Amino acid sequence: MMLPRRSTLLGGVTLAAIGATIGVTPPARAQLTIDMTRPSFEPVPIAIVDFAGDRVGADIANVVRNDLQGSGLFRSISPGSFIQRDVDANAPPRFQDWRSIGAAGLVVGSVQQVGGNIKVDFRLWDVVVGQQATGLSFTSQPANWRRLAHIIADAIYKRVTGEDGYFDTRVAYVSETGSRSSRVKRIAIMDQDGANNRYITDGRTLALTPRFSPTLQEIVYMAYGEDRGPPRVYLQNVDSARRELLGNFPGMSFAPRFSPDGTKVVMSISADGATNIYEMDIRGRGTRRLTSSPAIDTSPCFSPDGTQIVFNSDRGGAQQLYVMGAGGGGERRISFGDGRYATPVWSPRGDFIAFTKISGSTFGIGVMRPDGGGERMLTSGFLVEGPTWAPNGRVLMFFTQGRGGPVGLQQVDITGRFQRSVPTPTEASDPAWSPLIPQ
Amino acid sequence: MRLIKALSAVAALAFLAACSSEQQAAATSGTSTTVAPGSVADFTQNVGDRVYFDTDMSSIRADGRQTLDRQAEWLKKYTNYPVTVAGHCDERGTREYNLALGERRANAARQYLIAQGIPASRIKTTSYGKENPDPPGSDEQAWALNRRAVTELQ
Numbered sequence: 141m142m143l144p145r146r147s148t149l150l151g152g153v154t155l156a157a158i159g160a161t162i163g164v165t166p167p168a169r170a171q172l173t174i175d176m177t178r179p180s181f182e183p184v185p186i187a188i189v190d191f192a193g194d195r196v197g198a199d200i201a202n203v204v205r206n207d208l209q210g211s212g213l214f215r216s217i218s219p220g221s222f223i224q225r226d227v228d229a230n231a232p233p234r235f236q237d238w239r240s241i242g243a244a245g246l247v248v249g250s251v252q253q254v255g256g257n258i259k260v261d262f263r264l265w266d267v268v269v270g271q272q273a274t275g276l277s278f279t280s281q282p283a284n285w286r287r288l289a290h291i292i293a294d295a296i297y298k299r300v301t302g303e304d305g306y307f308d309t310r311v312a313y314v315s316e317t318g319s320r321s322s323r324v325k326r327i328a329i330m331d332q333d334g335a336n337n338r339y340i341t342d343g344r345t346l347a348l349t350p351r352f353s354p355t356l357q358e359i360v361y362m363a364y365g366e367d368r369g370p371p372r373v374y375l376q377n378v379d380s381a382r383r384e385l386l387g388n389f390p391g392m393s394f395a396p397r398f399s400p401d402g403t404k405v406v407m408s409i410s411a412d413g414a415t416n417i418y419e420m421d422i423r424g425r426g427t428r429r430l431t432s433s434p435a436i437d438t439s440p441c442f443s444p445d446g447t448q449i450v451f452n453s454d455r456g457g458a459q460q461l462y463v464m465g466a467g468g469g470g471e472r473r474i475s476f477g478d479g480r481y482a483t484p485v486w487s488p489r490g491d492f493i494a495f496t497k498i499s500g501s502t503f504g505i506g507v508m509r510p511d512g513g514g515e516r517m518l519t520s521g522f523l524v525e526g527p528t529w530a531p532n533g534r535v536l537m538f539f540t541q542g543r544g545g546p547v548g549l550q551q552v553d554i555t556g557r558f559q560r561s562v563p564t565p566t567e568a569s570d571p572a573w574s575p576l577i578p579q
Numbered sequence: 580m581r582l583i584k585a586l587s588a589v590a591a592l593a594f595l596a597a598c599s600s601e602q603q604a605a606a607t608s609g610t611s612t613t614v615a616p617g618s619v620a621d622f623t624q625n626v627g628d629r630v631y632f633d634t635d636m637s638s639i640r641a642d643g644r645q646t647l648d649r650q651a652e653w654l655k656k657y658t659n660y661p662v663t664v665a666g667h668c669d670e671r672g673t674r675e676y677n678l679a680l681g682e683r684r685a686n687a688a689r690q691y692l693i694a695q696g697i698p699a700s701r702i703k704t705t706s707y708g709k710e711n712p713d714p715p716g717s718d719e720q721a722w723a724l725n726r727r728a729v730t731e732l733q
Contacts, residue, residue, distance in 0.1 A: 320715030346710055349675065362678075368663055368731065370705040371678070392682055392706060395675040408679065410706070413637070413686035415679040436679040452676065458635075459676060482673040496673050522717075525673050544717040570674060 171244045172266040183215040186245040194251035203289035207307040212558025238267040274299045306530035310574040312350035316567040334563035352574045360396040400446045408438040430468035450484040474512030489533035518556035528573045539569040617657045626653045632726040637683040651695035660732040666706040669722035681706030688728040
């Protein structure tokens, strides 16, 4: 499936609030909220009824259940245990029926065909206090039903956690097939939940390290040519598949990443054994060198306000993390623990930098504050590498491999409490999480 | 390519089993005549197309210097091949850093060959990081063989 263009979506999705139908407000403490920053909490039990009115309604409910359950913050109650079977999408439910199966929240919805489009309404009921928590209505093309489901899941997540959701997003990654010694590595893009997978490169040469532009319209990645020459960085339009080389440098260029405003790409360029960081203006193609060391400076990533760049360098011996000004200069080391630090990525919220850490024979994914303080490891294993942030800065995706085993994607929340694998059609590595898809 | 290498290895083993220790020494030091002198196979089998590195290092080891000396001698004799030195790493590093480390290893081998008199213009470098393990494997033995710079004849 082609990604819908932004303009199509703007024209195709409309959104309206649905007013509350009753005004009962008991002074009970609401349990349909969750504070993710607390040291411990139980997942919110939530009942999601198949949406009424159309066959796609059950599919929409399934996507919403899967999104919420997969976040680790919700427990989706099995529909088989529901007591009220005749719940009306537009009237208050029998709250006692839902309380008695332990639900704190109840989601009901309906689907209508309206002149070639579908209109999807949903309400989130706070079962504990017995009132509507939120209600929204969307209209879009029928082919967009999965996106509508993700948007609904995001609305529920936001109402319950107070944080923006991350379900209406995509993931670019490296699809890996074939034997270890003749591996085919292609860039692929899928929805965050593994649906709508498609390939962006043809697999004739190795392609690695895809990164989204802020609008999701373009990706940058590194690929080898057909001539056994050094790999180079390419910019590719996701819809048209038109691709262009970003700079024809004599040495290899790699590790690209967009600036937050999408006007620049930072990357590493190697020459004579040294690897330095450069930025390129996408329109004018002017190139500026940002670091000048005889060492390896790579994996640059902008702060979300665009004023700083974090990168890793072995200029002091082992690989460590450094932060510098966006135009270069003022470089300072921020990692000081035992081991080697790599692949730093700045949270979209600005509060943390996630990284890969290699200590002895173990790899780990951790976070630290941008000043280097508060280092905390979230997960570890034989190989865990390459974290990427969900747009809300609360969840990380990365890739993992057991000794000699298959490589695949996993996600973990920033507390490290909840980790799970992410389904992919093939073995997969090097995920890049997109921002929320523009509506 | 891989099949040819494997077959010639089997042939060499059979040959070694039947020969005296003097002949073994001759065979391993590169005077085997089973391939045409000056061919790619001659280079990979009799000269040695690759040198190995210690963990996270890019300095040429003593065993690597011997291989590169033989490579330089051969390349001076057979001047029709431009070469690309491809650097590789084991899987115990991160992808982007290993791309750079592989380039650093390729560059170290290139500089050594230049110092032995091979024109700089004749030698390009590239890096595959940890993407092309040879042999595949997840143990110390495989990793030691994967930390390599391979001189490829064009």
